[in-house]
Amino acid sequence: MTESVHDYMTRIGQAARTAARVIARASTGQKNRALLAIATALDAARASLSQANQLDLDAGQRNGLEPALLDRLALTPARIDGMIEGLRQVAGLSDPVGAIRDMSFRPSGIQVGKMRVPLGVIGIIYESRPNVTIDAASLCLKSGNATILRGGSEAIHSNRAIAACIQQGLAAAGLPAAVVQVVETTDRAAVGALISMPEFVDVIVPRGGKGLIERISRDARVPVIKHLDGICHVYVAAHADLAKAQDIAFNAKTYRYGICGAMETLLVDQSVAAAFLPAMADRLRAKGVELRGCERSCALIDALAATEEDWRSEYLAPILSIRVVDDLDAAIEHINQYGSHHTDAIVTEHQGQARRFLAEVDSSSVMLNTPTCFADGFEYGLGAEIGISTDKLHARGPVGLEGLTCEKYVVLGDGQLRGQNA
Amino acid sequence: MTESVHDYMTRIGQAARTAARVIARASTGQKNRALLAIATALDAARASLSQANQLDLDAGQRNGLEPALLDRLALTPARIDGMIEGLRQVAGLSDPVGAIRDMSFRPSGIQVGKMRVPLGVIGIIYESRPNVTIDAASLCLKSGNATILRGGSEAIHSNRAIAACIQQGLAAAGLPAAVVQVVETTDRAAVGALISMPEFVDVIVPRGGKGLIERISRDARVPVIKHLDGICHVYVAAHADLAKAQDIAFNAKTYRYGICGAMETLLVDQSVAAAFLPAMADRLRAKGVELRGCERSCALIDALAATEEDWRSEYLAPILSIRVVDDLDAAIEHINQYGSHHTDAIVTEHQGQARRFLAEVDSSSVMLNTPTCFADGFEYGLGAEIGISTDKLHARGPVGLEGLTCEKYVVLGDGQLRGQNA
Numbered sequence: 001m002t003e004s005v006h007d008y009m010t011r012i013g014q015a016a017r018t019a020a021r022v023i024a025r026a027s028t029g030q031k032n033r034a035l036l037a038i039a040t041a042l043d044a045a046r047a048s049l050s051q052a053n054q055l056d057l058d059a060g061q062r063n064g065l066e067p068a069l070l071d072r073l074a075l076t077p078a079r080i081d082g083m084i085e086g087l088r089q090v091a092g093l094s095d096p097v098g099a100i101r102d103m104s105f106r107p108s109g110i111q112v113g114k115m116r117v118p119l120g121v122i123g124i125i126y127e128s129r130p131n132v133t134i135d136a137a138s139l140c141l142k143s144g145n146a147t148i149l150r151g152g153s154e155a156i157h158s159n160r161a162i163a164a165c166i167q168q169g170l171a172a173a174g175l176p177a178a179v180v181q182v183v184e185t186t187d188r189a190a191v192g193a194l195i196s197m198p199e200f201v202d203v204i205v206p207r208g209g210k211g212l213i214e215r216i217s218r219d220a221r222v223p224v225i226k227h228l229d230g231i232c233h234v235y236v237a238a239h240a241d242l243a244k245a246q247d248i249a250f251n252a253k254t255y256r257y258g259i260c261g262a263m264e265t266l267l268v269d270q271s272v273a274a275a276f277l278p279a280m281a282d283r284l285r286a287k288g289v290e291l292r293g294c295e296r297s298c299a300l301i302d303a304l305a306a307t308e309e310d311w312r313s314e315y316l317a318p319i320l321s322i323r324v325v326d327d328l329d330a331a332i333e334h335i336n337q338y339g340s341h342h343t344d345a346i347v348t349e350h351q352g353q354a355r356r357f358l359a360e361v362d363s364s365s366v367m368l369n370t371p372t373c374f375a376d377g378f379e380y381g382l383g384a385e386i387g388i389s390t391d392k393l394h395a396r397g398p399v400g401l402e403g404l405t406c407e408k409y410v411v412l413g414d415g416q417l418r419g420q421n422a
Numbered sequence: 423m424t425e426s427v428h429d430y431m432t433r434i435g436q437a438a439r440t441a442a443r444v445i446a447r448a449s450t451g452q453k454n455r456a457l458l459a460i461a462t463a464l465d466a467a468r469a470s471l472s473q474a475n476q477l478d479l480d481a482g483q484r485n486g487l488e489p490a491l492l493d494r495l496a497l498t499p500a501r502i503d504g505m506i507e508g509l510r511q512v513a514g515l516s517d518p519v520g521a522i523r524d525m526s527f528r529p530s531g532i533q534v535g536k537m538r539v540p541l542g543v544i545g546i547i548y549e550s551r552p553n554v555t556i557d558a559a560s561l562c563l564k565s566g567n568a569t570i571l572r573g574g575s576e577a578i579h580s581n582r583a584i585a586a587c588i589q590q591g592l593a594a595a596g597l598p599a600a601v602v603q604v605v606e607t608t609d610r611a612a613v614g615a616l617i618s619m620p621e622f623v624d625v626i627v628p629r630g631g632k633g634l635i636e637r638i639s640r641d642a643r644v645p646v647i648k649h650l651d652g653i654c655h656v657y658v659a660a661h662a663d664l665a666k667a668q669d670i671a672f673n674a675k676t677y678r679y680g681i682c683g684a685m686e687t688l689l690v691d692q693s694v695a696a697a698f699l700p701a702m703a704d705r706l707r708a709k710g711v712e713l714r715g716c717e718r719s720c721a722l723i724d725a726l727a728a729t730e731e732d733w734r735s736e737y738l739a740p741i742l743s744i745r746v747v748d749d750l751d752a753a754i755e756h757i758n759q760y761g762s763h764h765t766d767a768i769v770t771e772h773q774g775q776a777r778r779f780l781a782e783v784d785s786s787s788v789m790l791n792t793p794t795c796f797a798d799g800f801e802y803g804l805g806a807e808i809g810i811s812t813d814k815l816h817a818r819g820p821v822g823l824e825g826l827t828c829e830k831y832v833v834l835g836d837g838q839l840r841g842q843n844a
Contacts, residue, residue, distance in 0.1 A: 021758070025782055098781065104803065110792050112802045119814055120784065202814055223645075223815045244837040251839040336443070345833075358832055359520060360447055362542065370532050370835025379840070380534045380831065381526065392541055392624055393645045393816040397831045409802065409819045410780055411767075413792025415666040417673040418801070 005185060009193035012148055012181050013200025016121045019178035020146035024118045028095040030173055031142055038169030039087040042080060042134070045165050049075055052161035053130070060154050072128045075158055083134040083162075086384065090138040093383040096401045097144040100410060109416040114407040118144035120202040122404060123194045124386075125150045125216060127208035130158035136205070137166055137180045139386050143404035146179050148201065150194055153186035160184070195220040205386055205399075225395055225403070227387045229314040230260030230342040232372040235267040235331040235357070239350035242276050244369065248347055249280060252371035254287055258316050260388060261343050261375035265311060265321045267331045270296070273324045277301050281322075289318045296324035311338040328353050332360050339363065342390055343375040343397075364390060364397035427607060431615035434570055434603050435622025438543045441600035442568035446540045450517040452595055453564055460591030461509040464502060464556070467587050471497055474583035475552070482576055494550045497580055505556040505584075508806065512560040515805040518823045519566040522832060531838040536829040540566035542624040544826060545616045546808075547572045547638060549630035552580035558627070559588055559602045561808050565826040568601050570623065572616055575608035582606070617642040627808055627821075647817055647825070649809045651736040652682030652764040654794040657689040657753040657779070661772035664698050666791065670769050671702060674793035676709055680738050682810060683765050683797035687733060687743045689753045692718070695746045699723050703744075711740045718746035733760040750775050754782050761785060764812055765797040765819075786812060786819035 003011075023031070042049070053075040060070050096116050103113030122145045124136040133149055140147040151159040163182035170179055183190050195204050195216055204224045206216045217224050234252050236245040252263035268276055273296065281291055281301035292310050293303035303322060310321040311334070325331045335344050345367035346357040358366045365375045375398065377385025382400030389395045395403035425433075445453070464471070475497040482492050518538050525535030544567045546558040555571055562569040573581040585604035592601055605612050617626050617638055626646045628638045639646050656674050658667040674685035690698055695718065703713055703723035714732050715725035725744060732743040733756070747753045757766050767789035768779040780788045787797050797820065799807025804822030811817045817825035 021782065024784075025778075106801060106803050108796070108801060110796055110801070115780070115788075117781070117784070223813075241837070247837060247839060251842070255840050356447075358537065359539070360443065362443075362446075362539070363830065365831040365833055366537075367833040368835060370833055370838050371840060373840045374530070374532055374833060374835075374838075375831075379528060379530060379532070380833075381528050391645075392828045396828055406814045406818055408785065409787040409797075411787055411789040411792055411796060411802075413790060413796075415663070415669060416792050416796075417669060418677045418793060418795045420673070 005187045005189040006193055008185060009183075009190055009197065012183065013121070013197045015178035016146040016148050016181060017200045019176045020118070020120045022176055023141065023146055023179045024097070024120070024144045026144065026175065030175065031095070031144070032091040034141060034169050034173035034175050035087045035091040035138055037172035038134070038138070038166050039084045041165035041168040042084050042087075042162070045161065046077070046080055049080060049158070049161050052157040055157040056155050063154075065154060069128050069154070073130065073155055073158070075130055079131050083131050086135055087138050090142050090384055093142060093401060095142065096405050103410070103412075108418070109413065111412040113410050115410045116402075116405050116407050118405055121146045121148065121200055123148045123150065123201045123204045123222070125191055125194065125204060125206045125208070125212070127152045127212065128154055130155045130162060132207055133159050133162045133182065135384065136207070136386055139384055139401060140404060141179065143401045145404055148181050148183065148194060150183040150191055156186055191216070192219070195222055198222050207387055223394070225387065225389050225399060226391060227260070228390050229340045230262070230375075230388075231264050231312065231314050231338065231340040232261055232342055232375070233265045233267055233335050233339055233344045234263045234372060235325075235335070235344070235346045236269060236272060236276055237328060237331070237346055237348035237350065237353055237357075238269045238271040239353065240269070240272060240347040241349055242272060245276060245347040246280050246283065248345070248369065248371045250283055250287075252345065252373050253284065253289060253320055255371065255373040257318050259373060261373045262316065263320070263372050264313065264315055265323065265338070267334060268297070268322065268324050269331070270324050270326055273297070274300055277322070284320060287318070289320050292319065292321045294323040297322045314340070328356060332357065336362050340390060342388070343367065343372045345370060345372050364388070427609045427611040428615055430607060431605075431612055431619065434605065435543070435619045437600035438568040438570050438603060439622050441598045442540070442542045444598055445563065445568055445601045446519070446542075446566045448566065448597065452597065453517070453566070454513040456563060456591050456595035456597050457509045457513040457560055459594035460556070460560070460588050461506045463587035463590040464506050464509075464584070467583065468499070468502055471502060471580070471583050474579040477579040478577050485576075487576060491550050491576070495552065495577055495580070497552055501553050505553050508557055509560050512564050512806055515564060515823060517564065518827050525832070525834075530840070531835065533834040535832050537832045538824075538827050538829050540827055543568045543570065543622060545570045545572065545623045545626045545644070547613055547616065547626060547628045547630070547634070549574045549634065550576055552577045552584060554629055555581050555584045555604065557806065558629070558808060561806055561823060562826060563601065565823045567826055570603050570605065570616060572605040572613055578608055613638070614641070617644055620644050629809060645816070647809065647811050647821060648813060649682070650812050651762045652684070652797075653686050653734065653736050653760065653762040654683055654764055654797070655687045655689055655757050655761055655766045656685050656794060657747075657757070657766070657768045658691060658694060658698055659750060659753070659768055659770035659772065659775055659779075660691045660693040661775065662691070662694060662769040663771055664694060667698060667769040668702050668705065670767070670791065670793045672705055672709075674767065674795050675706065675711060675742055677793065677795040679740050681795060683795045684738065685742070685794050686735065686737055687745065687760070689745050689747050689756060690719070691753070692746050692748055695719070696722055699744070706742060709740070711742050714741065714743045716745040719744045736762070750778060754779065758784050762812060764810070765789065765794045767792060767794050786810070
């Protein structure tokens with residue numbers, strides 16, 4: 001008799017909740033031993049990982065998976081190296097769990113402060129990249145959380161092979177198997193169950209396209225740390241160093257077109273537009289970037305006419321919209337209205353303008369004189385990231401170990417009572 | 423022609439979003455001037471506040487409102503004093519907005535840190551107490567947020583009169599009226615609209631009974647900072663100072679029966695149960711507290727037999743359930759299973775046991791040798807609280823000014839580019 005998906009997921013959830021208590025109190029040393037043992041297991045399993053991955057690649061080809069998706073699916077030796085290196089890096093990160101801050105005495109005589117603790121059970125839902133299995137599991141493990149991983153059905157054999165390595169590592173460190181569980185069924189109902197069990201799951205992190213994330217956010221009964229789009233701006237302000245501005249804007253657009261921190265709209269102050277735009281446009285066009293400008297831009301450079309839709313577009317492609325704005329206020333207005341509150345930069349040498357931009361632009365990262373493509377957990381020093389949050393509550397911007405924890409109040413006394421003190 | 427509720431709420435939402443940008447960049451001085459001017463306006467409006475409140479009280483009596491609700495509805499001179507004093511206290515709190523922390527240089531040459539900023543627009547949904555209008559508005563204003571307040575229909579005249587004072591104060595400080603808006607319609611559809619406008623509202627704080635909060639959490643499309651129940655425990659452990667333990671448990675239960683930090687279940691280690699429970703039970707019974715014990719408790723004291731349901735009950739009344747547990751692990755197990763993750767305390771002089779309890783109990787406040795009734799924003803030094811969150815994400819425990827803000831990344835450079843540095 002087969003188990004229903006609902007019963008299967010309930011069993012997974014219960015096991016995760018129980019394991020969460022064990023991993024929450026595991027020492028840093030024990031967690032690091034597990035991470036390094038998983039790395040060793042992966043290194044020893046290269047042949048079987050490749051075989052399992054080949055099954056997925058063959059099935060993908062049979063099912064007509066797009067070349068880009070097949071590429072993401074491939075577990076090349078370099079990607080296995082990357083997973084192993086990632087595990088070692090996470091082992092090297094400092095452990096956020098248990099840190100106590102701001103303990104102070106209150107007039108009543110109690111001492112109040114905050115302790116950083118794991119969230120509990122984290123559900124990760126992701127698409128074709130099997131290396132996410134290791135990236136996500138390692139960050140959740142180091143931050144003291146139990147993890148339930150639900151990868152794409154197209155990567156099921158690869159994910160199972162990786163899961164076997166994770167199990168070896170957990171066992172070697174004396175940790176229960178349910179600290180990291182990989183959902184073994186490809187039934188889509190498993191996702192529905194995972195996002196509807198607040199009694200077993202504390203937070204869901206979806207990793208994938210905007211469609212997946214919107215669907216999960218809409219249906220989830222568990223909080224979701226989500227990353228929607230990155231419509232990032234660079235504003236070349238009055239008082240910008242125009243040579244610096246050109247390098248920054250060029251880097252922001254062309255470092256990589258497909259990352260969420262790529263600039264999608266260039267805003268140029270009207271006071272510098274004539275001096276700045278022609279050379280900038282030449283350089284971008286020479287690189288093969290299609291330009292779409294507002295009316296004032298098109299009077300200065302050769303560009304297609306931008307439509308209202310362009311200001312709301314995340315191209316993730318060699319396309320750039322350009323708008324000339326009246327002043328700082330107009331730039332902030334444009335960004336807050338059309339942007340996605342992800343990452344936005346100003347280029348200026350004017351202290352007052354910089355200060356206002358950084359304070360008033362309502363984005364998860366605000367930048368001065370540096371390109372938006374720096375928006376990344378590694379570049380920020382988080383060591384690794386599980387994603388970039390475009391939410392305001394809880395984690396905002398790149399989410400590393402700290403974003404997978406929360407703080408609880410710790411109150412210490414020695415018999416103090418309420419309502420009975422001076 | 424009358425406006426639909428949907429159109430009305432959309433207009434309120436748009437106005438709040440626009441006003442949020444203004445209040446977000448207002449100086450501390452300007453915000454404090456507004457708070458103090460509201461206090462002055464309330465003081466000058468005592469007569470009209472009482473008249474408006476009398477309309478609500480009369481209507482409440484006609485509609486057969488329960489005495490407890492009528493009591494909450496009353497704006498007595500002492501409550502008006504309380505509102506005025508609260509405004510002055512909030513004006514005296516330090517302003518969290520704009521604080522920058524942890525700025526550090528990265529290998530690329532960029533400097534990365536975090537800046538504390540307002541959440542944006544906060545919707546408050548509350549029931550009969552009109553003084554919540556001032557409490558909530560003052561905390562949101564000080565933390566740089568725009569607020570939309572939706573009070574109970576039974577307090578509509580009082581809330582309008584208070585809103586008029588708020589408007590006077592905002593105007594006196596040169597702030598736009600839409601920084602604090604009171605929803606003027608009593609149509610219930612207004613609540614549905616308020617919790618479904620993520621484009622205009624960043625977070626909802628419901629203040630009221632569990633039913634209200636569950637309903638809003640279920641239906642909201644905007645994040646909710648919620649406070650469900652407080653099933654709080656005191657665990658009298660082995661190595662407890664039993665005299666201290668008796669005072670702590672007595673205070674935790676009897677300081678006030680109706681607060682969320684009141685102890686609902688007393689856990690007693692089996693090693694001290696015989697020495698501790700009889701005198702404890704006598705003292706509680708003498709105070710009029712009904713006792714419901716597990717089998718082992720009932721062998722030591724005169725108590726009703728507790729059922730499984732008792733362990734899951736928030737009595738908010740002079741009733742206490744008592745359970746004898748085998749050891750620390752059993753106590754933690756009981757609390758994590760039956761508790762509401764609100765506030766739980768251990769009484770012990772044993773360092774190792776205290777350390778484990780504080781780390782492993784998964785509650786928003788964990789306490790040592792002090793009663794659970796200390797769970798309160800004022801007692802914790804937050805100055806004031808908008809509520810106590812039982813969520814894990816974002817704010818956990820008493821929520822003050824910091825809980826009404828979030829942090830964004832600030833990245834400073836001087837022309838650094840990605841992928842081009844050593």
